[in-house]
Amino acid sequence: MTLKSKSNPPLHKEYQEPLELDRLTARLCDIEIMSGRGGFQLDQQLTIPHAFIILLNGEGVLKRDAAACPMRADTVYVCPPESTFGFEGGTNGEISIAVIRFYLYQESSRSRKRLDAVDPAGLLPYNDGIMIAPAGRLNALCRSMKEHSCSSDRLVQWRAQLDYQELLYETLAAARRQPAEDTRHSLERAKRYMEEHSSEELTIERLAGIAELSPKYFVDLFKKTYGVSALDHLTHLRINKAKQLMLRSGLLLRDIAHEVGYEDEFYFSRKFRKTVGMSPTAFIKKRRHRIAVYGSASLIGYLMPLGVIPYAAPLHPKWSGYYFDQLGADIPVHLDAYRQNHNKASNLDKLAAVEPELIICPPGLDQWEKERLAGMEASVYEMPDDHAGWRRKLLAVAELLGEGAEAERWVAAYERNAELARKHIEAGEKPATVLTLRLLKNQFFVHCSRSMSDVLYDGLGLRSPLASCEQAPFDHPITLAQLDEVSADHILLLICKESETLEGWSKLQQSPQWLSLRAVRENRLQLIASEPWREYSPIALERMLDIARDLFSGNRP
Missing domain, CATH: 3.40.50 (Rossmann fold)
Structure with missing residues (x-):
């Protein structure tokens, strides 16, 4: 039987036949279980196939594309194909999450010998989590699946596929019977209503009624769940809509106020100034040119x-x-x-x-x-290209826009911050050494981008332990054995956010070869994110400067 698709793997089709459960075929791609202490984070990454995200221990917030939601135990969260997800753990205790990637196919109605990739959006809700009972069942299934998938025995590996089939079945069954009165779903229902009806008169009593909760419980639970009060969230929605209307339409200010839900134009102006930091008139004037x-x-x-x-x-x-x-x-x-x-x-x-x-x-x-x-x-x-340097590029675009004085002020402020950061991390007679690495697939590189060089070496006065690392940017392959011979006060490692690299990195961290490295044993190696460390812009360098100051002064996040 062949897998018919437009690409490898194809998950977005112009036409999809109606889903029929008895014609579905599921295939586990891989499962990762990632753990850490309080503050553990998973940077936003792309998933090509579908993915289940499951909180096994602790607490944290899942971010799917632009939407964020607190995760619950015993709950499956679905990520659609070619979307992004990230995770931010709570501040206390051990945290573990499972990421399960999988493909779904359906037997073609035209040929039983062909399987077409399908999108199960009608079967698996993407917005809400799906609770699995009894408590602990989901955790046990994930760990069994992971254990079986790591076996060297092909038959046992195949058992992981059966574990996944069981998980998928229980998830589909739970999605079908998930109760409407679930508190989380009630809150989401009220929040969606706010987003769709933000211009209407909305009271706490009305929103609590939509959520089928008491007003006091609704107020407390909304703030606890989303980190902002319901009324502040409503104000945020209205002001953002007002910004869009100011920039996209020729409406008068009073008409914009009415359009977003404020009867009093002057009250709207006060709200706008308090939220944005400037008056509506100043906002429009500053954004006049497209x-x-x-x-x-x-x-x-x-x-x-x-x-x-x-x-x-x-x-x-x-x-x-x-x-x-x-x-x-x-x-x-x-x-x-x-x-x-x-x-x-x-x-x-x-x-x-x-x-x-x-x-x-x-x-x-x-x-x-x-x-x-x-x-x-x-x-x-x-x-101009990057060889001109970020300062000349900033001044050039500032001259184009008539903002030369603002650019000069910003550069001067950056230089002051760099000088303060340099004094903050100075210790001993010699400058500290720092080595920057990148992991792609299964290969380490001594890596330094132009932004890294500007911040670490030029801005903070640090030095590279390798004589060959004088000019950036560069990429030089390096083995773990060679890395163990390098004497550096600090090593920064950037992990490329693609599936094969992340899977290999997950395994490498547990290997004796990695754990025996001197830099790892002595806690001299720190992970850094692609963003902002691979971007070359004034804002990226400013952010890198703040991160580096904390890393090298001992105030590690």
Whole structure:
């Protein structure tokens, strides 16, 4: 029997036959169990197949794309294909989570010899968790599946597939009978209602009634669950909607106030100033010019120091997570930033539709992209390449936008912060040494990006223990045996967030070869995230400076 699909593996199809349970075939791809102490985090990563995320021990928050929810024990959380997820653990105790990746296929109605990849959105709810009873059953299934999948016996490995089939069956059965009165679902129902009806008059009594909870219990539970009060969340929704209307429509301010749910224009203005930090008029004036960023989200890192927020830019919870969190609500048009501008043609179509006045793009675009941009009724500014250095690049774009004084102030503030950080971490007569590594697939590299070099070596005055590491950027393969011979005060390791690397890293951490490394035994090795350490922009360097200061002064997060 063949697996028929558009790609490997295909999970998004233009047409899908109705799902029929008796024609489904499931296949476990892999299972990872990751553990840590309080504060354990899992950076946002991409899943190509479907994934189940399960909290085995402790507490924490699951972030799927832009949505976050506290995780419960004995609960399966579903991540759709080609989406991103991350995890942030609580502050106390041992924390463990399981990540189970799998494929689902359905026997084709046209040929029993063909299986088509399917999306089970109608069977598995993506938004809510699915509780599995009795307590502890889900934990036991996950650990059994992991144990069997790691066996060297092929027959026992196959048993892991049966464990997964059992888990899938119990999950589907639980999803079918999950009670409507579940408290978490009640809160989600009220929260969704707020998002869909934010312009209406909403009271605590009305929202509590939708959640089928008492008003006092609703208020307490909403704040505990989401970290913000229900009324503050409503204000956030209304102000964000107002921002969009200010930038996308020609409505008068009083009409915008009415549109988002405020009868009194002056009360709305006070709310806006308190939430945003400036008046609606100042917000509109500052955003008057339509500036668009194309090709790289890192260019936003050159606009933020100038107080400039683009009208359109690439944004994604994983590929540009910081800018998505900071400015997602303030940038009206989100270009697709999947895998860093993967969908170029659709982004250019969207950019042409918004008619920007100025388009800022990175160097090195394909010729056809340049021709499309040139055909738009907008000025196009191509940023200098990284060899110019971030300071010259920032000053150049600042001159273009008439914000030269603001750029000079920002650079001066950065230099002061770097000097303070350098004094904060200085100890002894000689500068500390730091080695930066990258793991890709099963290969370690002595790795240094231009941003790492600017922060660690130029900004903080640290030194590399290897003479060959004078010029960045570079990538040099290194074995574990060679690494064990390197004498460095600090080693920073960046793990590439792709499935094969993460799976290999999970196994390597438990191996005697890794645990016997001097740097590991002496706690001189620290993990760093791809974001911001692989980005070259003023904002990324500012964030790296803060992280490095904490790492090297002993204030490790």
